[in-house]
Amino acid sequence: MQRANVDIRSLRIGFGGLKVLDNLNLHVEASEFLVLLGPSGCGKSTLLNAIAGLIDVKSGEIHIGGRDVTWAEPKDRGIAMVFQSYALYPRMTVRKNMSFGLQVAGTPQDEIGRRLGEAAQMLRLTELLDRRPFELSGGQRQRVAIGRALVRHAGVYLFDEPLSNLDAQLRAELRVEIKRLHARLGATMIYVTHDQIEALTLADRIAVMQGGVIQQLDTPKMIYRAPVNRFVASFVGSPAMNFIPGSIARDGGAAFVAGTSRFSLNGYVFRGPPTDAPAVLGIRPEHVEVTASDDPFAVPARVEMVEPMGADSLIWCRLADGTAFSLRHDADAPLRAGDTLALRFPPETLSLFDDKSGQRL
């Protein structure tokens, strides 16, 4: 199976007067698993459809496996695609669904049989080959749709929100299956989702998109740890990142001040020289630590509500100036509403954003 890279150069796509993508560049390495993540309407599906050749581009180039396929038919691009609604051919058996495209393309019978058997075995579909889609569960249907993509032996596999129609448990199962498939095939995969868990678990790299623009293209770890702007910070992570408005104190030792609370910034890596403009401090709930009350950097906060989540609890607190935020804490800790906590905000886990532009400082 060939592994193709994908290269997108100054891509523009619009419908009528509406610009969906404007001058977008993206390079996907061969064998890479790239996730396009973003809210609905951010252009991620449009980008995927353009790579597939299902919508026309206004300008720009799309190269797959080093070949310019900007104006090639979908079938000639060396791609395969899996859809959100499965898009199986309803009156055909599983076997026929998977083999029909190859048959029409004139692939020899024994080759079709070989590929079919291989894909069916990989996706545990062997028992289901003679069933029709309406006799299958949602998870099985999506496995068939993946199987139909696999038999094409494509260089690039495209997934358009493939798990969004499934319930939570099936979604988790199939997610693992797709990850295993990628490890086994080593094929290039581009995967569109609005689910940040899917993105973080599956991706080699994530491209977070908003308004037709890639906001950040990085590894899941960096997207999570060092979001480049407030949009990325708030879109990725559940429970969501806390944002505390305030400003950076100028007095010698860098610190962030919000009302009467002071947060040490000793160890925070600034991207540029810090200014004293209004800023927003971001910290993920699991990074806030409970500390001894005599810790010089401790910030006092009052517990307002405790949300047990099984493995741990989400504690909702308020700072002295009334700013609400949450932290993750041991589920067994005897915390109640009204308790006062001393908290530490480890500087290396913080994110600072400019209040106006929302860019990381």
Add this chain to the structure above:
Amino acid sequence: MRLSLSSRLSVVLALLPALMVMIVVYIGATGWTVWMSLTNSRMLPNNNFVGLRQYESLFGNDRWITSVHNVVIYGVLFVSLALAVGFLLAVAIDQRVRAEDTIRSIYLYPYSMSFVVTGLVWQWLLNPSLGIQHVLRSWGFAGATFDWIVRPERAIYCLVVAGVWQASGLVMAIMLAGLRGIDDEIWKAARIDGLPKWRVYASIVIPMMGASFATAAVLLSTAVVRLYDLSVAMTNGGPGIASEVPAKFVMDHLFERANIGLATAAATTMLVTVIAVVAPYLYWRARKGDIR
């Protein structure tokens, strides 16, 4: 739910007219028709039971045999052609054409005309000395011949043409609704699979449109059974008896030829035929639990 006596009474009163119509008009009239077919009634109904004698003479009647023959030809051709033409029109409109609304209205327009008007229009068009043949000859195609309506062995096909022209628009509307119900992602998947468009229609879309085809076929079939006015308006059963149809046979014998016994025997035969076709289908649907 328990209803008080007065509200129960009002329910009964409200349903009574419909129930009376049902019992008297449909079941009553049908029963009376069947009974009349077993008597020797001529101009006025009587109750002289003669067994199946009317049926014997019915199936010895050339005009009836021709009528049955014609309705079979008409039924098969009309239903299949109207389905085919209607489907193709719907496919044509589904290609995201401009002015779709206008074209759709034009296609549907013939359906707004009664069979009598349709019949008259086509009678003129097909009339050799007035219509298409005349126009072609006056343009200089001296050999042009289009005289099916005056040729006994072809007249019934003229009825088919007019019927298909009238009904295709309706089929188009039903089919278009069916086509629009097909998920866009199926089309995308087919494009990725590299299937040519005709192949997608033939192998994927048509099998998915069973419900649309069934609806259209049922509507067209009822039009076949009650085929009467088209024959009256277009050919009046002619030339000779070449384009007679069963419903016309019934009407003529009932009101013109004063032979109630024979007319009701023909009507009963039509009813039995329809039941014989529909009953196994209904039984099969019920058994299947109606999976689309």
